[in-house]
Amino acid sequence: MSVLITGVSGALAGIVTQRLLEDDQEVVGLDVRPLPMGRAFGGEFYRVRRYTQRRVAEVFRRHKPRILIHLGRIRGTALRSLNQRYNQNVLGTRHLLSLAAKHGVSRVVVLSTYHVYGAHQHNHLMIREDAPLRASQIYPELTDAVELDHATTTFLWRHRSVGTVLLRPCNVIGPNLNNLMSRLLRSRSCPSLLGYDPIMQFIHQDDMARAIVLAATAKAPNFGVFNVAGEGVASYSHAVRLAGGRTVPVPHVLAYPIVGALARWRLIFPQHLLDYFRYPCVIDDSEFRKAYGFEPERTTVQALESVGGSAGIPR
Amino acid sequence: MLGSLRRLLPKPLDPKLREELRASAKIGSAGFDTFGLHPATLERTLRWTQWIYRSYFRVEVEGIEKVPAGRVMLVPNHGGQLPLDGMLVALAMVLDAKPPRFVRAMVERWFPSLPFVSTLFVRCGQVVGDPENCRNLLERDEAIMVFPEGVRGSGKTWWHRYELQEFGTGFVRLAMSTNSPIVPVAVVGAEETYPSIYDIRWLARLLKIPYVPITPFWPLLGPLGAIPLPVPIAIKFGDPIHFTGDADASDHEIHEKVDLVKLRIGELIERGLDERPWLRNLDPVARWGK
Numbered sequence: 148m149s150v151l152i153t154g155v156s157g158a159l160a161g162i163v164t165q166r167l168l169e170d171d172q173e174v175v176g177l178d179v180r181p182l183p184m185g186r187a188f189g190g191e192f193y194r195v196r197r198y199t200q201r202r203v204a205e206v207f208r209r210h211k212p213r214i215l216i217h218l219g220r221i222r223g224t225a226l227r228s229l230n231q232r233y234n235q236n237v238l239g240t241r242h243l244l245s246l247a248a249k250h251g252v253s254r255v256v257v258l259s260t261y262h263v264y265g266a267h268q269h270n271h272l273m274i275r276e277d278a279p280l281r282a283s284q285i286y287p288e289l290t291d292a293v294e295l296d297h298a299t300t301t302f303l304w305r306h307r308s309v310g311t312v313l314l315r316p317c318n319v320i321g322p323n324l325n326n327l328m329s330r331l332l333r334s335r336s337c338p339s340l341l342g343y344d345p346i347m348q349f350i351h352q353d354d355m356a357r358a359i360v361l362a363a364t365a366k367a368p369n370f371g372v373f374n375v376a377g378e379g380v381a382s383y384s385h386a387v388r389l390a391g392g393r394t395v396p397v398p399h400v401l402a403y404p405i406v407g408a409l410a411r412w413r414l415i416f417p418q419h420l421l422d423y424f425r426y427p428c429v430i431d432d433s434e435f436r437k438a439y440g441f442e443p444e445r446t447t448v449q450a451l452e453s454v455g456g457s458a459g460i461p462r
Numbered sequence: 463m464l465g466s467l468r469r470l471l472p473k474p475l476d477p478k479l480r481e482e483l484r485a486s487a488k489i490g491s492a493g494f495d496t497f498g499l500h501p502a503t504l505e506r507t508l509r510w511t512q513w514i515y516r517s518y519f520r521v522e523v524e525g526i527e528k529v530p531a532g533r534v535m536l537v538p539n540h541g542g543q544l545p546l547d548g549m550l551v552a553l554a555m556v557l558d559a560k561p562p563r564f565v566r567a568m569v570e571r572w573f574p575s576l577p578f579v580s581t582l583f584v585r586c587g588q589v590v591g592d593p594e595n596c597r598n599l600l601e602r603d604e605a606i607m608v609f610p611e612g613v614r615g616s617g618k619t620w621w622h623r624y625e626l627q628e629f630g631t632g633f634v635r636l637a638m639s640t641n642s643p644i645v646p647v648a649v650v651g652a653e654e655t656y657p658s659i660y661d662i663r664w665l666a667r668l669l670k671i672p673y674v675p676i677t678p679f680w681p682l683l684g685p686l687g688a689i690p691l692p693v694p695i696a697i698k699f700g701d702p703i704h705f706t707g708d709a710d711a712s713d714h715e716i717h718e719k720v721d722l723v724k725l726r727i728g729e730l731i732e733r734g735l736d737e738r739p740w741l742r743n744l745d746p747v748a749r750w751g752k
Contacts (some may be wrong), residue, residue: 268574271592272497342577346584348497379490380498381526382585389492398578426500426574429583431598 149214150363151171152254153198153243154219155188156180158323162356163216164189172236175210177203178219179235196359198239207250214363215247215258229288236291242299246298251306255311256363261374261430262289263315266345266422273431276315276372286419303370310369312362317376317430320454321352327416332390332454338410340397344384345427350377351450354443361439373435377443377450383424389451399425472513472639475505488602497655508556509610515553517730519546519651520693523558525694525699529645533600533635534702536565536607538647539626539727540615543675544689545569547652551607554585554697566599569606570672579699593632600640608633610720616675618662623653624731626724631716634723643702646726650734651695654741656680696738 150167154160155176161183164174175189176270179197182188198219221235226376228398240257258358265281284292295312301302303311331337350358358375384394385449397405399421435441445453483505489493494500515521529536538551545567552565568591574580589595591608599606609615609630618625637644656677666674680687703726705719735742 269571269590271590271594271598273594273598280570288480340577342581344581379492380494380496381492382494382498382500382581385492385494408491428495448491451492 148213149175149190150216151175151177151190151206151213151216152216152218153177154217154295155192156182156312157218158321158358159319159352159356160216160218161186162323163359164216164362166356167363170360172339173210175212177206177220180193180196182224198235199242202400203242204246205244207252209251213244213459214254215252215256216359216363217243217366218253218359219243220258220260220292229291232291235292237294237298239388240295244298244302244306244311248309250303252309254363254391255302255309256297256359257295257299257311257313258359259299259313259315260442261315261317261348261376261428262294262420262423263293263296264428265289266428267428268426270426270428272427274344274374274429274430275431276374276434288417288419294351298362300372303372307370312368312370313360313372314362315372315374316355317348317350317359317374317432319352319355320450321355321380322455323452324352327420329454331416332387332392332451336395337387337392338402339383339394339396340399340402340421340425341380343399343425344382345423345425346380346429347386347423347427348376348380348429349386349447349450350375350443351453354445354450358435358439358441361441365439368438371434371438373438374430374432375435375441377445377447379447381447381451384447386447386451389448391452391455442445464488472509475508475512477692479557480505481563483556486561487564497566497589497595499566499585500585501564501586503582504587506563507582507586511549511553512557515550515557519550519655519695520692521554521742522694522696523699524696526554526697528557528699528701529555529559529563529605530643530702533603533640533642534605535596535600535642535644535722536605536635536647536699537633537644537727538607538611538649538697539624539731540611541618541649541653542610542690543616543656543658543673543677544690545609545616547649548607548609550652550695551647551649551697555605563605565605565607568596568609570613572670581621593636596633596636597640600636600642610723613672617654617661617675619675620657620659624650624735626728626731629720629724631713631720634705634716634719635709636709638705638719643704644723645702646700646723646730648698648700648727648730648734649692649695650698650731651739651741654693654744655690657691664733677680693741694738696734698734700726700730730751 156178168189176192214392263280263282280293282289299313320329548567555563555565567588569588611627614627660676662674
């Protein structure tokens with residue numbers, strides 16, 4: 148009886164692992180990346196090339212995990228082709244889910260993202276979980292994220308013996324994280340779109356790890372789709388200032404082609420995420436708070452101030 | 463020298479008002495409420511808008527005490543090309559209501575694509591006019607302001623001043639389903655701030671904006687022509703209307719309720735115009751008609 152965590156080489160998964168080990172759970176790790184240098188993993192670790200590999204089934208057979216925490220979604224950087232991401236995120240997730248159903252896993256937690264709702268000028272604020280996932284219509288680059296989400300919700304209803312919890316978090320930030328938003332907030336000067344300054348939500352890495360562990364171990368509710376967010380909101384420019392940087396405004400008519408050109412050289416951030424710096428995409432997390440009694444421990448200001456803090460261990 | 467210059471500048475906001483305002487909003491740690499209102503920004507703009515409200519438009523408010531505490535939907539008439547009427551009603555609720563209140567105006571859907579202005583508007587509490595936003599705000603006991611006429615009202619030419627255009631029905635359904643009172647509001651004088659004599663429809667279609675007005679001064683005088691005329695403005699708040707019944711009733715039944723709101727606004731406008739007969743007499747065509 149153990150907990151299988153995918154994407155375990157990531158920093159967030161590292162914190163989740165730590166928490167589970169403190170709870171005396173047996174942890175099995177799975178990732179396509181090697182474990183980061185110098186990090187001791189308190190369980191058995193398997194490295195695979197793809198989550199669709201047959202070796203993954205062997206991990207299920209050997210360890211009979213009771214809980215599957217799927218944090219292994221690879222993000223849309225220019226480093227990977229769309230095809231690679233589709234295989235890893237959509238086909239890989241489906242493979243993992245079908246194995247979970249086959250090997251009697253009782254709880255599955257899948258980490259999606261708020262990006263699936265899409266940033267659009269017509270968006271209303273406080274988007275609830277039942278809102279359409281608009282992202283794939285606006286940006287084909289996010290199709291894999293939306294399909295991962297859909298595959299999980301379909302699985303949720305088809306295999307009711309498995310308790311499936313799908314989490315759609317807002318921007319997860321923290322001193323140890325290496326995701327786009329954390330990297331951006333850590334840099335001295337952060338590009339912004341001139342004249343646009345949408346409100347955003349941030350959740351601290353520790354709070355997010357706690358939310359994941361809660362969703363994996365709480366008795367009830369044992370299934371559902373939930374938005375997860377921190378306390379309050381902050382505009383992008385405020386967030387940058389709180390994190391200790393300053394914004395460098397770029398007119399959006401220039402920003403889109405520039406980012407597009409630079410993305411080809413694997414610089415700055417993916418073009419399809421630019422709209423999230425232009426229009427608000429604010430989610431309503433009241434369902435998750437109500438269902439699990441979850442309260443973020445850190446305020447937005449504390450989370451933002453911690454990002455660039457020296458407390459961080461560089462990964 | 464410097465002192466006299468400073469006296470020319472608008473007076474800063476009364477600190478007591480500032481405190482009362484801060485207390486009325488539900489602000490998170492970063493200084494924003496969930497819908498993007500940033501009181502610190504609003505207070506900065508208030509220094510200037512207060513001057514516009516008091517000295518430029520010399521706004522006279524009547525019946526503001528009728529606005530109930532808790533969730534409420536303000537429904538004013540709409541006119542005068544730019545949404546100055548909305549701004550002035552919101553300012554009345556901040557500067558003249560006791561206690562002061564933030565009003566969340568519902569803005570057009572295309573608005574977020576405008577740089578700078580949209581950011582400032584969101585900081586000052588405006589929200590995209592989506593039914594979902596209205597519902598969320600009302601359920602949080604906020605005061606919202608909707609213009610059921612939309613651009614049909616604000617884009618009117620001079621000859622159609624104070625003619626209430628077709629109202630949507632969604633606002634009544636929303637008020638009923640969230641159990642919120644509707645306060646009819648009349649803004650008298652805003653229609654004359656930009657006397658539009660012609661609306662260039664084809665240009666508006668081309669630019670993908672609702673209307674392109676021509677006034678005697680705009681675009682003839684360039685940026686100077688874009689300054690609104692300093693018409694004294696009256697804002698009249700009516701008695702709150704509580705609708706009960708099925709929010710999902712047929713359009714026919716809802717229309718009756720919409721017409722009642724429209725009637726009340728019309729009455730308030732008439733009262734305002736009676737007090738300012740010269741506004742009526744401005745219209746040569748109407749005089750010929752009589």
